[in-house]
Amino acid sequence: MFTGIIETLGRIHEIQKERDNLHITVDSSISSELKIDQSVAHNGICLTVVAIKDSLYTVTAIAETILKTNIGSWQEGDIVNLERAMKLGDRLDGHIVQGHVDQTGKCIGIEEANGSWNFTFEYDSIFSNITIEKGSITVNGVSLTVVNSKTNQFGVSIIPYTFENTNFKSFAVGSLINLEFDVIGKYVSRLYNK
Template sequence: MFTGIIETFGIIENIREEGDNRHFTLKSPITHELKIDQSVAHNGVCLTVVAIEGDTYTVTAIKETLSKTNLGQWKTGQKVNLERAMKLGDRLDGHIVQGHTDQTGTCTEIREAAGSWYFTFEYDPGYNNITIEKGSITINGVSLTVVDSKDNSFSVAIIPYTYEHTNFHEFEVGTTVNLEFDVIGKYVARIEALRR
């Protein structure tokens, strides 16, 4: 489990394919604190550390993960949001995040607003995921509050700290992001679907 509060960045140093799997080696200031078999959220995707060497570590993504997230588009030199799993007893500063991307979305608008930014995203409503006004959403692993919720789109307001300390500052119109919808909302949507 995660909270959606990003700790730091990782920089992709190497990408290696092996069958349908893809191995990503990242350099990060937290590498020395990691352990083999530890779960770390990468742009909101929970991946297992499989190797550590110096200040780099490696994680592996399988075909399923590559097809349902933006990991298949990753390139060397790219910044990735990192968060280690929450510790029992710590404060939950964001919201409950599983590290399981539900689907991807596309950035459709970026608007500056006197020191902050509004980002708008569209997603395929065919997966039956929903947002609600002032509800929670995770974008590339970042816990955020939904504004302007619609059937297949929503916006979020980004403060300067979040803009600088996550990869939001690299987003452009057309950027593909990982979306994890609020776990409570997913259960409500499932119950409603079963009632029909």
Template sequence: MFTGIIEVLGKVVEITKEKENLHLTIESNITPELKIDQSVAHNGVCLTVVNINKNQYTVTAIKETIDKTNVGELVVDDFVNLERAMKLGDRLDGHIVQGHVDETALCTKIKDDNGSTIFSFSYTSDKNNVTIEKGSITINGVSLTVVNSFKNEFSVAIIPYTKEHTTFSQLKVGNKVNLEFDVIGKYVQRLMSN
């Protein structure tokens, strides 16, 4: 379980393919605090630490994860948003995030808005995912509030701090991002469709 509050950026330093799996080696200043078998969200994708070597650690993404996220598009020197699982008893500063990506979306527009930046995204309709204005959404692991919601499209407004301290600073129109829709909204959607 995560909150969507990014702790730090990690740098991809090695990618190794083994059969259908990808082993990603990440360099990060939180590595000394990690342990084998620990869950860490990478751009919102919960992956298990399988190896640690000094300030680098390795996680493995299986075919299912590669097919449903943007993990397969990562290259060496890319940065990823990192968050360790929340501790029981900590404040929930973002919202409840599982680290299970529902689908990907494309960034369709980036607009400077006098102190904030508005990012717009589009996603497919075949999964029946929905957003609502002022509802929660997780984009590449970052807990955000939807400011505009339309059918298969939405926007979020990013404050300068979030933009500077996450991969939003590198996001461009046409980039693919990971989406995790609000878990409570997903249950409501499922109940309503039945």
């Protein structure tokens, strides 16, 4: 379980393909604090640490993860948002995030707003995911509040701290991003549509 509050950034050091799996080695400031078998969210994707050496650690993504996320498009040198699982008893500063990406989306608009940024994203309706105005959404693992909720489209407003301390600063129109929709909203939607 995560909160969507990004702890630090990591840089993709190496990607190795083995059959249907990807072994991804990340260089990060938290590597020495990790342990084998620990869950870490990478751009919102919950992955298990399988190896650690110095400032590097390795995680493995299987075919299902590659299919449902943007992990297959990652390249060596890319910057990823990192968050370790929340500790029981800590404040829940973002919202309940599982680290289970529902689908990818695409950045379709970026507007600088005199000290903040407005991003607009579009997603495919095939999975029947929804957003609601002022509801929660996770974009590349970042817990955000939805603005301008529309069918298959929504916006978020980003403060300077979030822009500088996440990989939002590397987004461009056309960037493929990971989306995890609000877990409570997903259950309500599922019950309502029965």
